[in-house]
Each structure stands twice: as C-alpha cells, then as structure tokens.
Amino acid sequence: MAPTPTDIPAFASTQLKLLDAELKAELAETAALTSNASPKSLQRAGLAILNLSVTSQRTGLGGKTVIELELDSAVGGAEAGLPEHGIRTGDIVGVQEAVSGAAKKGEKSEKKEKGVNGVVTKVGAAGVSVALDKEDAEVPSGRVWIVKLANDVTYKRMNDTMRSLQQLPESSHTILMRVLFGQASPTPPNPETLRELESLPWIDPSLNDSQKEAVKFALAAPDVALIHGPPGTGKTHTLIELILQLLKQNQRLLVCGPSNISVDNIVERLASHKVPMVRVGHPARLLPSVVQHSLDVLTRTSDAAELVKDIRNEMDAKQASIRKTRNGRERRQIYTDLKELRKEYRERERNCTDALVGGSKVVLATLHGAGGWHVKATAQGGKPAFDVVIVDEASQALEAACWVPVIATGVRKLVLAGDHLQLPPTIKSRNSKTAKESKSSKKAEKNGDAKEHAKEGSGAGVKVTLEVTMFDRLLDLHGDRIKRMLTTQYRMHEKIMRFPSEELYEGKLVAAEAVKARLLKDLPYEVEDSEDTREPLVFWDTQGGEFLEKTEDDEIGEGKKKGSLMLGESKSNELEAALVKVHVRNLVQAGVHPEDIAVVTPYNAQLAILSQMLKEAFPGLELGSVDGFQGREKEAVVLSLVRSNAEHEVGFLGEQRRLNVAMTRPKRHLCVIGDSESVGRYVTSNR
Numbered sequence: 001m002a003p004t005p006t007d008i009p010a011f012a013s014t015q016l017k018l019l020d021a022e023l024k025a026e027l028a029e030t031a032a033l034t035s036n037a038s039p040k041s042l043q044r045a046g047l048a049i050l051n052l053s054v055t056s057q058r059t060g061l062g063g064k065t066v067i068e069l070e071l072d073s074a075v076g077g078a079e080a081g082l083p084e085h086g087i088r089t090g091d092i093v094g095v096q097e098a099v100s101g102a103a104k105k106g107e108k109s110e111k112k113e114k115g116v117n118g119v120v121t122k123v124g125a126a127g128v129s130v131a132l133d134k135e136d137a138e139v140p141s142g143r144v145w146i147v148k149l150a151n152d153v154t155y156k157r158m159n160d161t162m163r164s165l166q167q168l169p170e171s172s173h174t175i176l177m178r179v180l181f182g183q184a185s186p187t188p189p190n191p192e193t194l195r196e197l198e199s200l201p202w203i204d205p206s207l208n209d210s211q212k213e214a215v216k217f218a219l220a221a222p223d224v225a226l227i228h229g230p231p232g233t234g235k236t237h238t239l240i241e242l243i244l245q246l247l248k249q250n251q252r253l254l255v256c257g258p259s260n261i262s263v264d265n266i267v268e269r270l271a272s273h274k275v276p277m278v279r280v281g282h283p284a285r286l287l288p289s290v291v292q293h294s295l296d297v298l299t300r301t302s303d304a305a306e307l308v309k310d311i312r313n314e315m316d317a318k319q320a321s322i323r324k325t326r327n328g329r330e331r332r333q334i335y336t337d338l339k340e341l342r343k344e345y346r347e348r349e350r351n352c353t354d355a356l357v358g359g360s361k362v363v364l365a366t367l368h369g370a371g372g373w374h375v376k377a378t379a380q381g382g383k384p385a386f387d388v389v390i391v392d393e394a395s396q397a398l399e400a401a402c403w404v405p406v407i408a409t410g411v412r413k414l415v416l417a418g419d420h421l422q423l424p425p426t427i428k429s430r431n432s433k434t435a436k437e438s439k440s441s442k443k444a445e446k447n448g449d450a451k452e453h454a455k456e457g458s459g460a461g462v463k464v465t466l467e468v469t470m471f472d473r474l475l476d477l478h479g480d481r482i483k484r485m486l487t488t489q490y491r492m493h494e495k496i497m498r499f500p501s502e503e504l505y506e507g508k509l510v511a512a513e514a515v516k517a518r519l520l521k522d523l524p525y526e527v528e529d530s531e532d533t534r535e536p537l538v539f540w541d542t543q544g545g546e547f548l549e550k551t552e553d554d555e556i557g558e559g560k561k562k563g564s565l566m567l568g569e570s571k572s573n574e575l576e577a578a579l580v581k582v583h584v585r586n587l588v589q590a591g592v593h594p595e596d597i598a599v600v601t602p603y604n605a606q607l608a609i610l611s612q613m614l615k616e617a618f619p620g621l622e623l624g625s626v627d628g629f630q631g632r633e634k635e636a637v638v639l640s641l642v643r644s645n646a647e648h649e650v651g652f653l654g655e656q657r658r659l660n661v662a663m664t665r666p667k668r669h670l671c672v673i674g675d676s677e678s679v680g681r682y683v684t685s686n687r
C-alpha cells in the first residue's frame with residue numbers, strides 16, 4: 001500500500017490552529033477560576049496562599065533569583081506554618097503584592113499585573129521558595145500572596161516547532177521528515193547490519209524474544225522504528241537495552257518522554273548501568289534520585305563549575321544587600337550591578353553547560369524540554385547534534401510535541417515506543433467542535449469505535465484532531481512494517497489478560513510464567529483462600545433494571561479539571577457503588593491489604609460517591625478515574641462501569657482504549673461491576 005503523502009506546511013498550519021484552540025481551552029479553564037474568584041476563595045480552593053512575605057532572596061538555578069516566602073509575621077510568621085494548600089514543587093505561580101483594604105476595588109486588576117511569575121522550587125511546612133522567571137524582576141515587597149498559574153511553556157515550544165516546520169524550505173526536508181509524512185517509504189535496513197545483528201551480544205540476556213526482536217529492529221532501522229508495548233510488556237525495559245546497545249555503537253542519543261516522570265524513569269534505570277548522562281530540565285521538577293544527573297547540579301560540580309561559582313557568590317552577596325537597604329537609589333544601583341553580573345554569569349554558565357551537554361553521549365529531556373537552548377545549542381554545522389532521538393510513551397504525547405526534538409536536533413533517526421491502544425493525551429478543546437464534528441464523535445463514542453473517533457475530521461492527508469498521535473499516524477501511513485510488538489506481559493494473570501488480548505492485541509499477548517497463575521491468595525502475606533481470592537476474574541452483573549444510572553451536572557466537575565472524560569455531565573450509580581463496597585469488604589476481610597486494592601471508574605460523579613462510601617471505611621484503598629490510572633498497576637482492581645439504561649448507551653466506556661486501560665491495571669484480581677444488558681452488548685458486539 002502506497003502511503004498518502006501529507007503536505008508539510010499544511011500539516012503544520014493545521015497543528016498551529018488546533019494547538020491555539022487547545023491552549024485557549026486550557027487558559028479559559030484556569031482563567032474562569034482565577035479571574036472571577038477572590039484571593040480568599042482561591043486559597044480555599046488550594047490554588048493560592050495569602051499573607052506571605054519575602055524572607056530571603058538569593059541566586060539559584062541558571063542565575064535566577066530565588067525568593068523564600070513565609071507567613072507574614074503579623075499573622076504568626078514561620079512558626080504558624082502554611083495553611084493547607086495544593087501548590088507543589090514545579091508549579092508556575094504568580095507572586096503578587098497584596099492589595100490593601102482601601103485600594104482593593106479600583107486597583108485590584110492593575111495590582112494583579114504588577115506581580116512576578118516563577119517556578120516553585122521548594123514547598124515546606126513553613127514556607128515556599130520560588131525561582132523568578134524574569135531575570136531583572138524587582139522582588140515584590142510588603143505583604144504578598146502567591147497563586148497557581150496555567151503553564152503555557154509547553155505550547156510555546158510546540159508552536160515554535162510547528163512554525164519552523166511550516167517555514168522549512170523543501171530542500172531542507174530530511175529523509176526522516178519525508179518518511180514521517182509519507183512522502184517517502186521507510187528506508188529498508190542494510191542486509192549486512194541485519195546479519196551482524198543475528199549474533200548481537202545482549203547486555204540483558206533475560207530479555208524475551210519479542211523484546212530482542214524489537215531492539216534488533218530498532219537498531220537496524222535507518223530512519224524510523226515503532227516499538228509497540230501493550231500493558232506490562234516491558235517497553236521501558238526494552239528501551240534501556242536499545243539505549244545501551246546504541247551507546248556501544250558510539251551513537252549520540254536524545255531520549256525524551258511527554259512527562260518529567262516518564263523521563264526520570266529512564267534516567268533511574270540507566271543510572272544503575274552507570275551510564276554518564278545529562279538530564280536537562282528544571283531541577284524543581286525532577287525526581288530527587290535523578291537530580292544528581294541534572295544539568296544544574298552538574299554545572300555546579302563539574303570542573304568548569306568553579307568559574308561560575310565565583311560569580312554566583314558575588315551575586316548572592318548583592319542579593320542579600322538589597323534586603324538590607326531601604327534607600328530607593330541604592331536599591332536601583334544594586335539591581336543595575338546585578339544585571340551586569342548576571343550577564344557575565346550566563347555567559348560562563350552557558351559555556352559550562354554547552355561543554356556538558358555537548359560532551360554527553362546521552363541527553364534526556366521532556367519532549368518540550370528538548371526545545372530549550374541547551375539541546376539546540378549542540379546542533380552544529382549542518383550535522384545533526386544527535387544520531388537518534390528516542391521517545392518513550394509516545395502514544396501519550398501530542399504529535400507537535402514529538403516534533404520538538406526532531407526539529408531542534410535535525411536528527412535522521414527516530415524511535416517511538418508506546419501503545420496506541422491505550423488512551424491518547426487528554427484534549428480539552430474537543431468541546432469546541434462544530435456541530436457536525438460533535439455528531440460524528442458522539443456516534444464514534446456510542447459505537448465504541450476508537451478509530452472512527454480518532455480519524456474524524458480527516459481530509460486530504462491531514463488529519464485534524466490533536467488526538468491523533470504521531471504513533472497513530474505513522475502506523476496508518478506505513479503499517480506494520482515500521483513496528484515490532486512486545487508480546488509477553490509481566491503483570492496480569494492469564495485470565496485477566498485474555499479479554500484485552502483477544503479484543504485489541506490480535507490474541508498475541510502471552511502471560512509470563514511468573515505471573516500467569518498468580519492469585520490474591522498467594523500474596524506474600526496471609527490471605528485467606530476464599531471464593532474471591534482464588535478467582536482472578538469476577539463479573540457482578542447488575543442487570544435487571546434496579547441499578548439505574550443517574551445523570552449529574554458536572555459543569556465544574558473534576559472531570560474537566562483532571563482531564564478526565566466528562567464534558568458537561570457525569571454519571572453515577574449508587575447501588576453499583578454499594579456493590580463495590582461489598583466486594584472490597586470481602587477482599588479486605590479475606591486479608592488483602594486495602595493498599596493493594598484500587599477502585600476505578602470512568603465517571604467522576606461515581607468516583608465522588610465511591611470516595612464518600614469507602615475512603616474512611618478502608619484507609620489505604622486507592623480510588624481513581626480510569627484515565628488517571630493509566631500507567632499504574634495494583635494487585636486487585638474493582639471496576640465500576642456505572643452505565644445502566646434502557647437504551648444500552650455506554651458513552652465513554654465505548655471507547656475501547658478506555659476499557660482496555662481499565663481492564664489491564666490488575667495483577668491478580670479483576671472484579672467488574674456493571675449491567676451486562678447495557679455493557680455486555682458493547683462487549684459482545686465487538687467480538
């Protein structure tokens with residue numbers, strides 16, 4: 001089948017429009033919260049902390065000013081401790097001067113804009129540290145408050161990338177780019193390389209055959225390779241071997257993922273192989289175990305760091321003196337001096353980081369992080385800065401994000417790992433579809449047709465929805481010849497695996513020997529041998545019309561906030577929730593620890609009911625939405641399907657990928673509670 005080529009500038013323009021709508025949808029959500037609400041109600045919602053004052057300022061990461069904030073002494077100071085709040089390390093916040101009572105009305109909006117923005121670098125019981133964005137921003141004085149802001153940096157990187165792609169002259173299109181757009185077929189591997197790979201010495205000989213095949217395939221592919229990893233099949237495990245093998249071939253690698261945690265997961269695993277590497281990214285957002293590999297820490301500890309250190313000390317002394325003077329002129333002079341010093345600091349630091357990044361064989365960053373100057377700075381003289389870009393969890397990334405490292409580095413080879421049969425990234429702008437589009441998406445939902453859903457609105461080779469990931473699109477374009485699938489899964493009991501395997505993975509999944517017969521009764525602590533603990537798969541059928549669902553308005557519900565599935569309304573089913581409780585109780589009474597059990601449901605209204613019913617009764621039990629549970633696993637999972645109606649509508653459950661995620665979280669026990677009349681039909685109609 002010849003691929004349908006895509007016009008590159010048209011693709012980029014469509015992406016830009018879609019990204020714009022998405023950013024607007026995201027900003028509208030936070031704006032609705034922050035612009036209409038008073039600081040007090042923002043604090044109540046956990047989005048702000050009031051009555052703070054700046055207690056110190058110093059030079060931190062990248063020459064940025066870091067301020068420390070504690071409760072103002074008039075309201076108890078540090079001893080009083082911060083009130084409950086939801087501000088976390090890595091969040092972007094605005095630091096704003098508090099408006100005095102008298103000035104409140106007229107000046108409020110003007111004052112708001114006077115604040116400075118920054119990234120939270122530390123959150124403690126008594127205070128919060130913030131690294132300010134603007135280098136020469138004046139630190140607010142007096143009483144201040146902080147408020148959580150939307151993060152649009154990721155959009156900026158994606159937009160910049162799409163603009164570059166849009167404007168790139170055809171003569172600069174690499175073979176990789178042409179393959180990625182179906183303008184060229186993937187280059188076949190060199191026969192000699194394939195022969196050599198036959199006797200490849202494995203670094204981890206315990207890899208299973210499908211993993212070895214995937215590594216060889218990715219090593220041999222000249223331009224693009226997809227590693228398809230269904231749940232629990234060791235996708236990341238396989239990538240580690242691939243990275244180590246590529247390093248043995250002396251290749252330079254840029255390894256990315258859509259989230260910090262996806263990248264840190266790889267850094268941690270590589271670290272155990274003693275691989276020297278550089279993790280680019282804001283240290284505040286990295287796992288503590290990974291910080292030692294971060295560019296920021298390396299900048300301080302490497303040989304080149306001494307030069308940077310001298311100037312940092314000088315800057316710190318200046319920063320401290322600002323707080324000692326009340327004289328306006330003196331303060332201004334200090335700020336001017338600081339500006340000069342900062343310039344010098346940046347230059348020295350940049351030389352240092354260029355040397356570190358440029359000298360490292362593996363650089364790791366989030367996809368959008370790969371658009372930062374650290375990575376770009378290493379692309380030189382027409383030769384790509386990296387030989388291979390590897391993206392983990394690629395089917396959870398927006399396509400534009402996957403382009404960031406490709407465009408930033410000019411790379412010629414790309415390896416994507418993911419599972420297009422689990423949920424794609426959450427899209428908020430789906431709300432703003434045209435009526436026609438909504439109709440077709442409703443139909444898709446009803447039929448449970450993920451493919452139809454994903455393809456809606458496609459035309460002339462350019463598919464116009466953000467839900468279509470690069471992984472999806474490449475599979476559509478080039479089919480199975482660019483992909484290898486991992487088939488042994490190390491999570492689920494064989495019986496739990498069977499349904500998803502048959503429905504979605506062409507019956508190809510095999511349960512590893514160590515997991516295929518694991519039951520709750522075999523847990524490494526005492527669990528009674530009961531009807532429930534010796535059974536891996538239970539279905540509680542609520543059919544019969546008594547367990548009807550209820551529709552609830554979810555206008556401002558968590559569904560939207562957490563990027564879950566509700567658009568406008570949510571569903572609940574109280575009687576079904578009661579059954580969940582019975583089942584959880586049975587498991588706990590048999591000895592299963594609540595920490596080993598998760599209750600998941602696709603509807604937030606149901607989640608709210610379940611939380612109320614179960615949280616106190618079973619401390620340690622985990623409750624979550626299906627979408628929020630992607631990537632996780634538990635010994636036992638109880639799934640509440642909720643839908644029960646005369647029309648047999650299954651709504652969001654009809655999305656096969658959601659059902660797949662829901663059913664592939666457990667290791668030893670899955671209990672599904674639902675109405676077989678409503679839900680069973682969907683299940684059987686798809687067989």
Ligand SMILES: Nc1ncnc2c1ncn2[C@@H]1O[C@H](COP(=O)(O)OP(=O)(O)OP(=O)(O)O)[C@@H](O)[C@H]1O
Pocket residue numbers: 206207208211229230231232233234235236237238490491631632
């Ligand atoms: N060849 C193997 N032999 C034994 N265990 C393995 C093998 N490959 C993977 N595993 C185990 O399987 C589990 C899942 O591996 P990993 O975290 O790499 O999977 P993943 O596919 O990235 O995960 P997810 O399904 O969450 O995407 C891990 O506990 C890992 O140790």
